[in-house]
Amino acid sequence: LAERLERHRTVLAELRRTAAPYSRSDRLRDHAEVYAGIDGMERDLAIIERRLAVETEPSTKMRLEDTRSTITSRLEEARAQTERRGSWAFEDQVIQFQHDVLTGLVDALESFVNDESGAMHSVRRRLDRCRALAALSSAESDARWRDCAARVLADPRFSGLRLEPQLGLIPLGPDPESGLEEFLHFLTHEGPIPERDEGSGRIAVTEELGVVLVLIPGGRFLMGTQKTDPGAANFDPAARPQEQPVHEVELDPFLVSKYEMTQAQWLRTFRATPSQYGPGAGRGDPRFKAAVSPLHPVERVSWNDAQRLLPQVGLELPTEAEWERAARGGRTDQVYAGTSSVGELREFANICGAEASAVGFPDAEPGHRDDFPIHAPVGSFRANAYGLHDMCGNLWEWCADPPGDYDFEPDRRGRRRERSFSPTRCLRGGGFGAAAILARIGGRHDLPAGTLDYLIGIRAARVLVIGKD
Numbered sequence: 001l002a003e004r005l006e007r008h009r010t011v012l013a014e015l016r017r018t019a020a021p022y023s024r025s026d027r028l029r030d031h032a033e034v035y036a037g038i039d040g041m042e043r044d045l046a047i048i049e050r051r052l053a054v055e056t057e058p059s060t061k062m063r064l065e066d067t068r069s070t071i072t073s074r075l076e077e078a079r080a081q082t083e084r085r086g087s088w089a090f091e092d093q094v095i096q097f098q099h100d101v102l103t104g105l106v107d108a109l110e111s112f113v114n115d116e117s118g119a120m121h122s123v124r125r126r127l128d129r130c131r132a133l134a135a136l137s138s139a140e141s142d143a144r145w146r147d148c149a150a151r152v153l154a155d156p157r158f159s160g161l162r163l164e165p166q167l168g169l170i171p172l173g174p175d176p177e178s179g180l181e182e183f184l185h186f187l188t189h190e191g192p193i194p195e196r197d198e199g200s201g202r203i204a205v206t207e208e209l210g211v212v213l214v215l216i217p218g219g220r221f222l223m224g225t226q227k228t229d230p231g232a233a234n235f236d237p238a239a240r241p242q243e244q245p246v247h248e249v250e251l252d253p254f255l256v257s258k259y260e261m262t263q264a265q266w267l268r269t270f271r272a273t274p275s276q277y278g279p280g281a282g283r284g285d286p287r288f289k290a291a292v293s294p295l296h297p298v299e300r301v302s303w304n305d306a307q308r309l310l311p312q313v314g315l316e317l318p319t320e321a322e323w324e325r326a327a328r329g330g331r332t333d334q335v336y337a338g339t340s341s342v343g344e345l346r347e348f349a350n351i352c353g354a355e356a357s358a359v360g361f362p363d364a365e366p367g368h369r370d371d372f373p374i375h376a377p378v379g380s381f382r383a384n385a386y387g388l389h390d391m392c393g394n395l396w397e398w399c400a401d402p403p404g405d406y407d408f409e410p411d412r413r414g415r416r417r418e419r420s421f422s423p424t425r426c427l428r429g430g431g432f433g434a435a436a437i438l439a440r441i442g443g444r445h446d447l448p449a450g451t452l453d454y455l456i457g458i459r460a461a462r463v464l465v466i467g468k469d
Contacts, residue, residue, distance in 0.1 A: 002120060005109045012106055015099050020089045030086025034078050041075045062284055116271045126187065126312065133168060133186045144171040148181055155179070157217040157330075161253055166465055168314050169213065169255075176201030178214075178329075178387035182258065185211040185460075187313040188265045205379045207264040207294045211257050211315065211460050214326075214387060218253035221325050222246050222332055223414075224406055225442035233332035236442055243442045245406065249321050252412045255462040256318055256326045259378035259389050260397065264294035266301070270309050274300040276454035277374050287358040287373060295377040297390075297457040303398045303425040303449040306458050317400040318461035320444070321414020323428050327392065327441045329385030335440050337384040337391035337429075342368070342436045348384070349393025350376045350432045351439050364435035375432050375457075392429050392439040395457035399426040403446040413463070424448050431455045 028035065048068045055061045088103075090096040112118050148171040149163040169183040170193055182203070184193060189210025194203050203212065224246040225239035226232065234246045267273050275298055282288030303317070310316050318326065327337045334340050338348035345351065346368060352361050353368030361373070372380070379389045401415060403426055408416040424446040430439030433455050438445070447456075 001109060002113045005106065005113065008102060008106050008109065012099070012102050015090075015095065015102070016088055018090065018095070019099075020091065022085050022087075026087060026089075027082065027085075031082045034081050038075065038078050038082075041071050041078070045071055045075070122271075122312070129187050130168075136170065136186070141170070147171070148173070152181060152215070158215075158253060159217075159219060161218075161466075163215075164465065166255075166462075169462075172196070172203060172212065175214070175258075175387040177383070178385060180217075180387055181215040182387075183213045183215070183255065184209075185213055185313070185315065185462075188269045188315075190268060205259070205295060205377070207262075209265075211261065211265060212259065213255040213460075213462055214258050215464070216254055216256055216322070216326055216386060217330070218251050218412075220248050220250045221328065221330075223249045223321055223324050225440070234442065235333075236335050236440055238335075238437050238440060239442060240444075242403075242405075242444050247406055249325075249410050249414055250412065251321060251325055251414055252466070253464050254318070254322055254413070255464055256322060256388070257460045258383075258387060260297035260395055260457045260459050262295050262378055263292075263298045266298040267294070269313055274298065274305075274452070276300055282374075289371050292374070293377060295379075296375050297378055297395050299375065299395055299454045299457045300452045301398075301456070301458055302452050306398055307400075307449075310458075310460060315460040315462055317398050317458065319414040320399045320401045320426050320428065321410055322461060323391075323397065323399050323459070324441060325414075326386060326388055327384065327429070329388070331385055335442075336436070337388070337441055338382055345393075345436055345439070346370050347382050349381060349430070349436075349439055350390070351393045351430060351436055352433050356433065361433050364433075368436065372432060374454075390429075392441065393434075394432060395429075396427045396431045396434075396445070396453075396455055397429045397457060397459045399428055401426050403444070422446070427456065 045068065048064055048071070052061065052064050052068070055064060088099055090099060113120050115121055145165045151174060152158050152161055152163045166183070168186050170186055172182045172184055172194070173196060174181050187210070189208065191208040194209060196203055203209070222233045225234050225236035225243045226246050227235065227237050227239040229235060263273065263275055263279060277292050277296065277299065279292055279294050281292040283291035306317055328334065329337065336345055336348060339345060342365070350370055350372050351368060352364035353370060354363050355369050355371065355373045357363050359373045375394050381389060381393070383389045384391055402422040403424060404416045410416055427445045427447060428443065430443065
């Protein structure tokens with residue numbers, strides 16, 4: 001397909017030499033929206049220039065200059081677009097049809113071979129990574145898996161699970177606090193395999209680090225909330241009807257990411273930078289403790305995007321039940337992931353407190369303050385009992401499920417046995433723009449699957465492949 005592209009371009013160019021002349025009225029018609037946008041941007045630039053002429057406050061002047069630079073760049077692109085021909089007309093309808101079909105074919109093939117986002121290069125990149133992964137099969141790798149499997153077999157939380165090597169994962173050993181096994185997802189990683197710090201036993205979070213998956217025990221756990229008995233499991237004074245009743249769910253062991261997926265991981269894996277607050281945002285702005293770095297979580301990823309892209313590298317979204325199992329960390333006495341105290345929440349979660357008012361958010365949680373008016377670098381807050389960070393706060397996280405009642409029996413991944421035609425998908429955990437009440441473990445919310453929002457990110461998961469005896 002790629003080899004034929006140049007031939008198709010040549011034939012298309014020959015056809016276009018026979019097209020009718022391109023008039024000014026044709027140009028105005030084809031680019032009407034672009035011309036309207038140019039008019040708007042020119043008006044905006046004039047307003048900014050007038051404000052800059054009188055502005056004296058340094059941070060405001062810096063933001064205005066950044067905005068002027070962005071608009072100027074977009075204006076240049078728009079003007080260049082109006083110089084390009086927008087349509088081609090032919091007297092012979094057969095040639096018109098041939099031209100239109102060939103134009104679509106060339107456009108599709110150019111997208112196919114695009115170095116940044118094209119399918120061909122995406123497959124080649126992943127194939128190269130898979131070949132590199134295959135090369136890692138060695139005595140050292142085998143020893144890592146043997147040691148890991150022995151620890152899991154001896155851990156009573158896993159009820160005799162005989163762990164087999166999981167394709168594409170590299171054992172990193174147990175977390176020093178939770179004791180749960182952690183694994184490097186190789187296809188999202190770059191560089192040497194990380195080692196644990198000799199003193200702390202931790203693995204440093206760097207831009208090169210791939211997704212780190214934690215093996216979560218299976219078995220029965222109590223899902224949902226109740227607000228009638230403070231001494232009973234999963235008590236939550238703010239429990240809502242859609243979060244009830246508290247009920248048993250039995251899950252198979254599964255893998256879930258220790259952190260929300262970072263901007264560095266998303267860019268490296270999918271060659272995209274969707275985040276509104278991308279690297280460099282906030283630089284020089286006194287309202288920010290530090291500029292956004294590639295270690296901040298990726299946002300503005302829709303559920304649809306996650307469903308389409310994550311499986312390309314063997315990942316997926318967790319179900320609601322898997323997410324709640326991970327967030328509870330084996331506990332039944334916590335409202336949030338790590339604590340039940342709003343006063344202690346600043347240690348565990350980035351939510352909307354007094355710090356957020358500086359960037360236009362209302363102080364949604366009076367008395368709360370943390371260092372981050374927007375999302376924080378992953379791992380900035382304390383982990384829960386399973387060693388997972390930001391299960392509450394930082395960003396809302398998509399789950400795989402559509403919204404549904406707890407009345408239906410779940411399968412071993414927690415999926416409800418019901419047919420749902422809902423266009424929405426579940427969100428859990430709250431975020432930096434939300435109050436504490438929305439960051440509760442049991443809180444359930446949903447939005448349309450195509451929603452793109454700087455308050456929403458993702459936490460990757462993976463099904464554990466369990467061998468049959």
